[in-house]
Amino acid sequence: MTDAQDLRRRTAELLAAHPPATTDRLEFLRARFDAGLAWVHFPAGLGGLDAPRSLQAVVDAELAAADAPDNDPGRIGIGLGMAAPTLLRFGTVEQQQRFLRPLWTGEEVWCQLFSEPGAGSDLAALATRAVRDDEGGWVVDGQKVWTSSAHLARWAILIARTDPDVPKHRGISYFVCDMTDPGVEVRPLRQITGEAEFNEVFLTGVRIPDAHRLGAVGEGWKVARTTLMNERVAIGGARIPREGGMIGVAAADWRARPALRTHDLHQRLLKLWVDAEVARLTGERLRQQLTKGQPGPEGSGMKLAFARLAQEISGWEVEFLAEDGLTYDDWTMRRPDGVDFTGREAGYRYLRAKGNSIEGGTSEVLLNIVAERVLGLPPEPRTDKDVAWKDLPR
16 A cells, blocks of 8 residues: 555655756656656556545655646646546546656646537537548537637547437537647637637547547547536635635735725625635545545535635725726737736736636536535426437527
């Protein structure tokens, strides 16, 4: 059994063989993966040691103390938080061996081709089609939208309709798409922040080998649910220290500007601080549950709380800072590598937080999931449940 002492020994051996101060960053990350110290709960040979997930913190602490490089998780969050757990659960051995190492080291960035212009909240209504070709592979045509990191990505997790003659949830299959293939076109979507963090992706005659299919044909929704549950945990359940994240920024503003304080703003900040701490502790409990298996619908509640708090805290901050809260550094059209909620000014946080209740599942849909699958309340009527996708009104 791998325990904390064994992991410290393995980490010390990694650091001795590859000193961070003199080792190329990518070389160090590859060596860390090969030593099983990337994600210790993964299988041996795939970046892990079949150890309890909770022991990852032991490795991370030792490496942080040695000033070892990380894999820039903000840049490759979709690969780490969504693609990797899906590959682990549904991928073949060949797929896992091909994709997981460069995914974790950041050599290959991933994106997510799920949402469509006519299938966002109702994702299972998607219209992108995948049709068998003469060689046993697939030809994909359609449009995806709100695709983070598509302009950086080498690979994408993709769901497409392979059978329009069955109800919408049963005719979907799940693929890995090469973003460099002919027929893949990425166009920027400029946001309210002025940046183009998201993209729309057009797929025209894109060929995908059957070896890049995850799960059985027609069972893509089952695979996609694993991705979506992990996505919501990744967005809403990230580990942060006490008074970390956006509430930490707001608290620092309060302490630094006593002249702007009012009783009403103080009471609101105290409530937000308590709500943020409750969310942090709930996230910690959720991560402890993850050590025993796959995430459940509870992650939807965490993502809901994250979106609400981000919007309320950023709104409080703009109001507290008065005219300084309205400043914004640069409206230049940019295509950033990721989102920085704590390293930018209040105006950016306020504008960017508006998207938190849409991305990763709209708050309205997540409320339904929590109500039905966590609280056990009666489900809403669904008249399209047994209707073939091709017969649905559009």
